[in-house]
Amino acid sequence: MISYPDGMIRDLLEARLSPEEVLRLQREKDEGRFEQVLRLEQERVPWPDRILVCLQEHLYVVEKPNGERAVKARCGHEFGDYRVNWKERALVYERDPQDGEIYQRHQGADPDWQVLREFYCPGCATLLDVEPVPVGYPFVFNFLPDLGD
């Protein structure tokens, strides 16, 4: 079974790989990637909690010293129990798509049809998710990993 050097996978995580190298990764899959990425991500974050799985850009499920499994941002902000949608602990901004800041007028949705629900990390203000939804649509719980508990 093939494996790829840490430097190559680190470049993938930081989106610095050349298209040719990405193509190679797409064509020939390595089996130990999950463990390798966890190890490399652990080196990239400024806190010691053990990463169990990468939830999405900026967010991880970690195991804390007391055994609690929580969603944690790269900046260190914690969103609580991973079985609860992290969006419930985020900052939310409901954007009128016609406000002119992001979309030019005719390229944004009609606010009677959809708004843009933006979720920010309270710790570092990173934009973590954008939901184009009608007013009143429940938050989408994108990913609940099966961690065997």
Next chain:
Amino acid sequence: MAESLLAGGDCLSDLEVLRRDEAGAPLRAVAEPPAPTTAGQYFRRFRLPDLRRLEVALSISASPSTREQGEIIFGLYTPEGDSICLSTGLMIHVHTMSRAIKWMIEQDYESDIGFNEGDYFFNNDSFIGGGHPSDQMLITPFYVDGRLEGWVGGLTHVTETGAVEPGAMGSSFTSRFAEGLILPCLKIGESDRLRRDFDILVDRGTRSSVSWLADNRAKLAGLKLIREAVKQLIADVGIEYYRKVVREYIEDTLRATREKVRRSLFPGRYREVAWRGVTLPGQESLLHAPCEMTVTRDGRIKLDFEGLPSARKQPFQGTLPLFEGMLFNALIQNVFYDLRYNDGTFLAVELHVPEGTVCNPSNIQLPTTLWGPAYGGMQAAGQCVARAYFAMGYREEVHASGPLTSGNLAGGLDQYGRPFGSQCFEFAASGMYATAFMDGLDTAFSDFNAEGDMGDAEVWEQQMPQLWLAREIRKDGGGYGRFRGGNGIHSLYMVPPGVEMDMGSFGSPPIFSTAGLMGGYPASCLRVWVGRNTDLEARIAGGLEIPSSEGEDPSQPDFVRTVRADWEFVHGQNYAARPLPAYSLFSVVSGDGGGYGDPLERDPSAVARDLENGVTTLRTARNVYGVVVRETPDGFEVDADATQRLREEKRRERIERAVPAAEYKRRVRQRLLAGDIPAPAKALYRDVLRISSKWARGFREFWDLPEEYEVPA
């Protein structure tokens, strides 16, 4: 590859022993044993003939969508209708042809209509198989020693069906009877010859029969060649061997599929939603496609679409065979691209699509022209898969949603007085999704056919005499993000003098239909501009400027500012076809890809590059990406310090304007209790709360609403 093919293949090993054993030759009904080979090489022979036939068929067809865009696929099927192997091309239809074969068997065609070698069955009834009446399949059985041993099928997408609107995919249809000729598994050929009365039916029943009839001949040629190749394959190895191998082939695909899931996708529950809607008078409503994907530790996938809206008299819905095909397409392109694909792939997936909904209508009188949430369901499933790859560490497979399908259609009399009708399939080159490592490609992608191409404008002008004044990369079409979605095409057509032309377009309501991922924004909304009574004739005569671009501001495009006309704007691009006088202008855009990641993390030099390439604007650079540039004689230069300051300011603004989620939920709950939500959302919630108790329970629990809650009038 041979290792993969043989994984777990005890049966194959046995067959291979048999294959090398001269004593087994009589059993296989062949005089000589075939040359020593591996089962893997045998398998490869299944796929190669298809690819060669595809090339032959493409060169035969006269229709631009087939020849220029490769809108075609062939498949080989078992006697029961399970797919064994397929060519590349329109992957959506792998399973739809399987459905049609099984339907003919269920209807007992064999006892009265009859199956014989050389028979050809035509189907474009999407409730039986196919996607919509444009999707037209030709299927033929083949026999060995008088026994049915399988089927070969071919499918193309044609651009005219004799529907109420030209071009087959009108946005105004409210019933199946508006969609034109729908022919359910009709025998149209015997003894390898197509019936002339069928040609007459199509010729008189549509505005333009050329693509339909030419495609039928392309399919027939491909099917005959594949049939003969398969029969040669059988003659080489014997029918018993063939029968065992094809079954093992499907079983082996199932095993390989589960193994790929187990190794590639993190187990868990994933949820995504995609959006479509109806804009017909009196039934303006949002339609959502809520996808819940569960990946188990042993490599099984379950896709659950509980909560889909109810089917109704509107064209933005798809049949179950189509929806299955869409999901199959998403999985093949995103997960199983390095495996064989056949019904074994399909058996690896458990699917729940509630009956009576927009992705599984039970009333066959409803139209299924434009798929709507069925296409959205494919996008949502694709995003679920992207998250599962991300968790497993395979970032090279992660991407946002692909583009919505949208374009224009036209019909009437051309400059020679001949009837014509077609849709323009240049949207096969829409904007690609952003990935976790690069921007989406501009004007280069469609989900429904990854090999698609926009086709030459001059070839399209032969089929539908609209003249292209502009064909350009749409500015800021792709969703913003750390990596941006690819931009689609903007096209500006002029109605030339000397023709009679109805023109329309299809797209979406005024909504975002292509989501971003992990902080990326959705792709821009579609729109259409129609200009009547223009001054173009005088401009041309006077040698004045002729517009050829949308320009910097899509709210006031260059062509609107330049050409004096009665301008009409439709947000979303659903525009039912209607007559347009000579020198009218019609501007449409194709879909764009969703963005990936926080735009404030985009490399500033990538923004400068986009400015230099004319695919974004200075306002977007500043407002969305927080990038400050200086224009220099050589292009755009990033002011790094000013950019850093602006991005810090934008992050502060985010914190200031946002509220904690709990506070946000409290406010929205009050609006729901008061019924203070817009009509399209009300229509959706009322419908889904009524038909899905599971979705209703989740909705009420999330907003902490009483059990008896209904959306107030």
